[in-house]
Amino acid sequence: MIVAEQKPVEEIIRYLDKFNKIAVAACGTCVTVCMAGGEKEALTLASALRIKRLEQERPLEVKVVTPKRQCDIEFLDDIAHEIGDCEAILSLGCGAGVQFMAEKFKEKPVLPGLNTKFMGVTRDVGIWTEMCQGCGDCILEKTGGVCPVTRCSKSNFNGPCGGSSNGKCEINPGIDCGWQLIYDRLKALGMLENLYEIMPPKDWRSSRDGGPRKVEKKEVVL
Ligand code: SF4
Ligand code: SF4
Helix, strand or coil: CCCEEEEEEHHHHHHCCCCCCCEEEECHHHHCCCCCCCCCHHHHHHHHHHHHHHHCCCCCEEEEEECCCCCCHHHHHHHHHHHHCCCEECCCCCCCHHHHHHHHHHCCCEEEEEEEEEEEEEEECEEEEEEECCCCCCCCCCCCCCCCCHHHHCCCCCCCCCCCCCCCCCCCCEECCCCHHHHHHHHHHCCCCCHHHCCCCHHHHHHHCCCCCCCHHHHCCC
């Protein structure tokens, strides 16, 4: 899922300064799971924004809308009537949601309420960690299901950098060395021979280096 964090209220209130009536748009999927932009967080943020503006003696009218997903046009159609005459939309979707809302509601400013962080997993209650950078050419079959792009701080492809200590990364001792994880996993699976295969330089055009990407499933395109 996409993991995000809410921006500080002080930052948001600054760029809402010229508006008097806004909609806060929650998103019912990834950012609900990571407790950043679900309906509950949207209602809490709406209250905080109202209070901040009352302190400035310039009341702000805030309504909360919650599409199931901001990244699907059908769900944005569903909330169009609720957005109504709001002067601006504060989106609590990920960056994709904010941009898709801006495409849909062309006549209104759509502002980001979150900082989108990464694709990851819920590791424990309240703890999310990054697992994939969407490189576009997955090699997890070679590395025991541990991603060297994401979980090695240097995205090394052919073994560790040599700087790890006690299984921890030299860049950040608070995280496991990705290549230690790969080694341990391959060893446990009896697949250490995978490490003898030298991986060629990666073609990063399948990643962000090739510009914005597109996936098209021709058999379902109308
Ligand atoms: S190899 Fe690429 S696609 Fe696979 S998990 Fe890592 S970043 Fe994601
Ligand atoms: S210590 Fe491990 S995770 Fe950190 S940069 Fe080196 S190989 Fe990558």
